[in-house]
Amino acid sequence: MTPVPHRVRSRVRETHDTWTLELESLAEPIRPRAGQFDMLYAHGVGEVPISVSGDHEGALTHTVRAVGAVTSALCSLEPGALVWVRGPYGNEWPLAEAVGRDLVVVAGGIGLAPLRPAIRHALAHREDYGVLSVAVGARTPADLLYVHEIEAWRARLDAEVDVTVDAATPGWRGRVGLVTKLIPGAPFDPENAVALVCGPEVMMIFVVRALVERGMPASRIWISLERNMRCGVGHCGHCQLGPTLICRDGPVYRADEVARLLEVREL
Amino acid sequence: MDPETRMLPGEVRVFDPAGLERLVEALVEAGYRVLGPTVRDGAIVLDEIASAGELPHGWTAEQDAARYRLRRRDDDAMFGWAVGPHSWKQHFLPARARLWRAAAPAGQGPPTIEEEPPPERPLALLAARPCDLHAIAIQDRVLLEGRYVERDYALRRRDAFVVVVNCGVPGGSCFCASMGTGPRAERGYDLALTEVLDGGHRFVVEVGSARGAELLAAVGTSPAREEDLAAAHAVTDEAVFRMGRSLDTAGLPELLAANLEHPRFAEVAERCLTCGNCTAVCPTCFCTSVEDVNDLADGSAERWRVWDTCFSIDYSTIHGGSVRRSSRARYRQWLTHKFGTWVDQFGTSGCVGCGRCITWCPVGIDVTEELAAIRARDGEVDRALAR
Numbered sequence: 001m002t003p004v005p006h007r008v009r010s011r012v013r014e015t016h017d018t019w020t021l022e023l024e025s026l027a028e029p030i031r032p033r034a035g036q037f038d039m040l041y042a043h044g045v046g047e048v049p050i051s052v053s054g055d056h057e058g059a060l061t062h063t064v065r066a067v068g069a070v071t072s073a074l075c076s077l078e079p080g081a082l083v084w085v086r087g088p089y090g091n092e093w094p095l096a097e098a099v100g101r102d103l104v105v106v107a108g109g110i111g112l113a114p115l116r117p118a119i120r121h122a123l124a125h126r127e128d129y130g131v132l133s134v135a136v137g138a139r140t141p142a143d144l145l146y147v148h149e150i151e152a153w154r155a156r157l158d159a160e161v162d163v164t165v166d167a168a169t170p171g172w173r174g175r176v177g178l179v180t181k182l183i184p185g186a187p188f189d190p191e192n193a194v195a196l197v198c199g200p201e202v203m204m205i206f207v208v209r210a211l212v213e214r215g216m217p218a219s220r221i222w223i224s225l226e227r228n229m230r231c232g233v234g235h236c237g238h239c240q241l242g243p244t245l246i247c248r249d250g251p252v253y254r255a256d257e258v259a260r261l262l263e264v265r266e267l
Numbered sequence: 268m269d270p271e272t273r274m275l276p277g278e279v280r281v282f283d284p285a286g287l288e289r290l291v292e293a294l295v296e297a298g299y300r301v302l303g304p305t306v307r308d309g310a311i312v313l314d315e316i317a318s319a320g321e322l323p324h325g326w327t328a329e330q331d332a333a334r335y336r337l338r339r340r341d342d343d344a345m346f347g348w349a350v351g352p353h354s355w356k357q358h359f360l361p362a363r364a365r366l367w368r369a370a371a372p373a374g375q376g377p378p379t380i381e382e383e384p385p386p387e388r389p390l391a392l393l394a395a396r397p398c399d400l401h402a403i404a405i406q407d408r409v410l411l412e413g414r415y416v417e418r419d420y421a422l423r424r425r426d427a428f429v430v431v432v433n434c435g436v437p438g439g440s441c442f443c444a445s446m447g448t449g450p451r452a453e454r455g456y457d458l459a460l461t462e463v464l465d466g467g468h469r470f471v472v473e474v475g476s477a478r479g480a481e482l483l484a485a486v487g488t489s490p491a492r493e494e495d496l497a498a499a500h501a502v503t504d505e506a507v508f509r510m511g512r513s514l515d516t517a518g519l520p521e522l523l524a525a526n527l528e529h530p531r532f533a534e535v536a537e538r539c540l541t542c543g544n545c546t547a548v549c550p551t552c553f554c555t556s557v558e559d560v561n562d563l564a565d566g567s568a569e570r571w572r573v574w575d576t577c578f579s580i581d582y583s584t585i586h587g588g589s590v591r592r593s594s595r596a597r598y599r600q601w602l603t604h605k606f607g608t609w610v611d612q613f614g615t616s617g618c619v620g621c622g623r624c625i626t627w628c629p630v631g632i633d634v635t636e637e638l639a640a641i642r643a644r645d646g647e648v649d650r651a652l653a654r
Contacts, residue, residue: 001415002367005377026377043372044561044568067586082372228585230557233415236575237554238582240604242524243611248413264527265652266596 003084034117038087042073051114098194108199137179190215218256280488299391330438333631349438354550371566389426397449402550439511440622461499471499523607536595543576545624
C-alpha cells in the first residue's frame with residue numbers, strides 16, 4: 001500500500017480537459033489488467049483512483065480528466081516528472097468468460113478509457129470472439145477520446161465500431177444522439193453476446209435497459225461503477241454501494257447483481 | 268517458576284483490590300504501555316495509566332439517550348460502570364495518524380518514502396469490556412483479515428495485552444445481551460476479570476493465554492473457590508437482565524435491504540444533525556480519509572490517515588457532487604451498514620450493542636428504537652421517493 005515512484009514517459013492531450021499519461025516505474029513494475037485501476041498520487045497534492053486505459057509493455061497508461069485539484073496536477077505533469085502509483089486494484093473485465101461469444105462494448109465519455117484495453121485485447125485476440133461491436137458516445141465531437149485510434153478501429157473489416165455525439169458542432173458529419181440509440185441496430189447476437197459498459201451511471205442504466213430490450217440477459221452485461229475512493233483496498237469505507245465495496249468487489253459488476261442498488265436514490 | 272504458582276489457560280484465580288495495583292505494575296514491568304479507564308472532564312475515559320489509583324473507583328455513570336452523568340457509588344467498586352465515550356479504536360486506529368513521509372523530488376533518483384516506525388511499546392488494555400473485544404475483532408476483520416493488511420493498525424494492534432473486565436453494571440444504553448457480545452467475555456483476552464463485591468471486594472480472574480498466566484504469577488493470587496466462581500457468574504448472569512435496551516436482531520440484514528425507502532429514514536433525518544458523533548464513539552466504525560500534505564519550505568510530503576464519517580456530505584463526493592446529499596440518505600447509510608450490509612461485506616454485524624451512539628447522540632437518536640420502528644412498519648415505502 002506504499003506508493004511506487006514512477007516517471008511520466010509521455011503525455012498526450014486527448015481533449016480540452018483530458019490527457020493520457022504513460023508512466024514508467026522506477027522500482028517494481030505494476031501490471032494491471034483491463035478493468036482494474038491504480039491510485040495515482042501527485043506529490044504533495046493528493047491521490048485519486050484512475051482506471052487503466054492502455055496495455056503498453058513496460059509502462060502504465062492512464063487517461064485523466066482534469067476536474068479537480070489532483071487530476072489537474074496530474075494532467076499538468078511534464079515528461080520526466082514524478083508520479084507515485086499504488087495498485088493494481090479492483091477486478092477486471094470478463095474477457096476470458098466472453099471467449100467464443102460476440103463482444104459488445106458501449107462507452108460514454110471518459111468511460112471509454114477503462115474499456116480501451118478491453119477493446120485492444122479483443123482486437124489482438126480477434127479469433128477468440130464472434131462479432132466485435134463497439135459503440136462510443138461523447139457529448140460533443142471535441143469530447144471524443146482516442147480519435148485516431150477509433151478511426152483505425154473503424155478501418156478494420158472485422159469490427160463494427162460506431163460513434164455518436166449528443167450535440168454536434170459545425171463540421172461534424174457523424175451520428176448525433178445518445179449512445180443508447182446505437183444498440184437496437186448493432187450487429188450482435190443477443191443470445192450469445194457479452195456486453196461491457198462504462199460511462200456516467202445514468203447512461204449505463206439506460207444502456208443496460210436497451211441491451212435487455214434487445215434480448216440480452218442482464219447477467220451477461222457488465223458495468224464499471226464509480227464512487228469516492230480514498231484507499232483502494234477496502235479499508236476506508238468510502239466506496240460502499242449497499243452490500244459491496246467497489247474498490248474491493250468491483251469496479252466491474254454484473255448488471256443483474258447491482259441493478260436494484262442503482263435504482264435506489266442516493267444509496 | 269515455583270510449580271505452586273504455575274498457571275494454565277482456563278484456570279481461575281482470585282485476588283483482592285491490592286492485586287489490581289500489582290497487575291498494573293506487572294504490565295508496566297513487562298514493557299507495556301498500560302491504557303485504562305480514568306475520570307476526566309466529567310467522564311470515564313481511556314488513557315495511559317501508571318497506577319491502579321487512577322482507575323475510577325467508587326464511580327458510576329448514568330446513561331440514556333443523549334445523557335451521560337458521573338455519579339458517586341456507595342462502594343469502592345473499580346469497574347461499576349459500563350463504557351464511556353472512548354473506545355479502544357482511538358489507540359489502534361487513532362483519529363489522526365501519519366502513515367509516511369517523503370522528501371521533495373530532487374536529482375536523478377526518486378525520493379524514498381519513510382513509513383512511520385512501529386510504536387515503541389505494545390499496548391495493554393486494562394478493563395476492556397466484552398463488547399469492546401467484539402469491536403476489536405470486527406475491526407481486525409476489516410483491517411487485518413481481508414486481502415490487504417492495514418500496516419499502521421497492524422503495528423499498533425500487534426502484541427496488545429488484553430485484560431477484559433466482565434460487566435456487572437450495564438448502562439442505560441447497553442444492549443450487548445441482544446447482540447450476543449456480553450456481558451461475559453468468552454474469548455479474545457489474556458485475562459478476564461470479574462469484580463465481585465458481595466462477601467468481600469475481590470476479583471475473580473480467568474486465564475485466557477499463556478502470557479496471561481505468566482503475568483498473573485507476578486500478581487499474587489489464590490485459587491478460586493466454588494463460591495468465588497458462583498459469585499462471579501452471578502455478576503454477569505444478573506447483568507443480562509439489567510440492560511437498558513434490547514434489540515430484536517432476527518433477520519436484520521434482510522429487513523434493512525428490503526426497506527431502503529422506508530419512511531422512517533426521512534423521519535429520523537428531521538432530528539439527525541449529521542454531526543457524526545455516533546461514528547466517532549462507535550468502536551467499530553472504521554471509515555477514514557487520507558490527507559496528503561506538503562511542506563512549502565522544503566517540498567517534502569506526508570500522508571495522514573484521519574477518521575471520516577459517512578454523515579459528512581464530502582464522504583461520498585465524486586466528480587459531479589455528493590452521492591448522498593440528503594441527511595436521510597446519510598442516516599440510512601450508517602444504519603443499514605452497521606446492522607445490514609456490514610454482514611455482506613465482512614461476514615459479521617457492525618454493532619456490538621455498547622450503546623455509545625445512543626448516549627452520545629446530541630439529539631438522542633436511538634438505533635434500537637429506529638430499527639424497531641422499521642420492523643413495526645416493514646415494507647412501507649416513502650411516498651416522496653416513489654418514481
